[in-house]
Amino acid sequence: MNVLNAIQHRREITRFQNKKIPKEELEKILDAGYLAPSGNNLPSKELLLVANQEMLKQLSKTTPYVPWLANAAAAIVVLGRPDISKYWLQDTSIASGFIWLEAVELGVGGAFGAIYHSEDQQESDRREGYVREALNIPADRRVVAILGLGYPEEQPSAKKHIARESIIHYETFRIDK
Numbered sequence: 001m002n003v004l005n006a007i008q009h010r011r012e013i014t015r016f017q018n019k020k021i022p023k024e025e026l027e028k029i030l031d032a033g034y035l036a037p038s039g040n041n042l043p044s045k046e047l048l049l050v051a052n053q054e055m056l057k058q059l060s061k062t063t064p065y066v067p068w069l070a071n072a073a074a075a076i077v078v079l080g081r082p083d084i085s086k087y088w089l090q091d092t093s094i095a096s097g098f099i100w101l102e103a104v105e106l107g108v109g110g111a112f113g114a115i116y117h118s119e120d121q122q123e124s125d126r127r128e129g130y131v132r133e134a135l136n137i138p139a140d141r142r143v144v145a146i147l148g149l150g151y152p153e154e155q156p157s158a159k160k161h162i163a164r165e166s167i168i169h170y171e172t173f174r175i176d177k
């Protein structure tokens, strides 16, 4: 599958088969995040793989929006390091995208669980604290996201995207759309 194909086929998958992902495939998915670019080439991200079913169930309670983690085959917790780089949020975001696309290439479904909350510090502290506590993550790491992974139970139908011309501009910004 070429990159554009993977991008075109990617959907969020939240229903998974009860089937493990082989270790070599998980390592490839981790590599995609590991090899993603970072601002100033600084190592402001870390990735934590969780495959323990009890822990996945526990993590599924982090926010009301990640119940699917309970039935995922594995998850990757994406951590940011503000102490290393001011680009930690961008670095972790691009790594998350690469991870998701590599999963698609391997026929593995992915779901994105937002943990870090940019507009509600109290809520972010609660969510991140819950994950830190569960996984023994140091306090200086920001818990940006948890990506759930598993073989898709169903393939969502093609998605209707918003009009391309409302998103893409050429040469100068067009307001009259």
Ligand SMILES: Cc1cc2nc3c(=O)[nH]c(=O)nc-3n(C[C@H](O)[C@H](O)[C@H](O)COP(=O)(O)O)c2cc1C
Pocket: 010, 011, 012, 013, 014, 065, 066, 111, 112, 113, 114, 115, 159
């Ligand atoms: C920044 C971001 C945060 C997201 N947070 C959640 C989340 O907490 N829970 C969830 O189920 N999906 C989450 N998603 C997935 C989106 O809801 C999903 O990608 C979007 O509806 C588009 O659907 P598609 O991925 O099938 O194209 C998030 C996606 C992104 C990019």
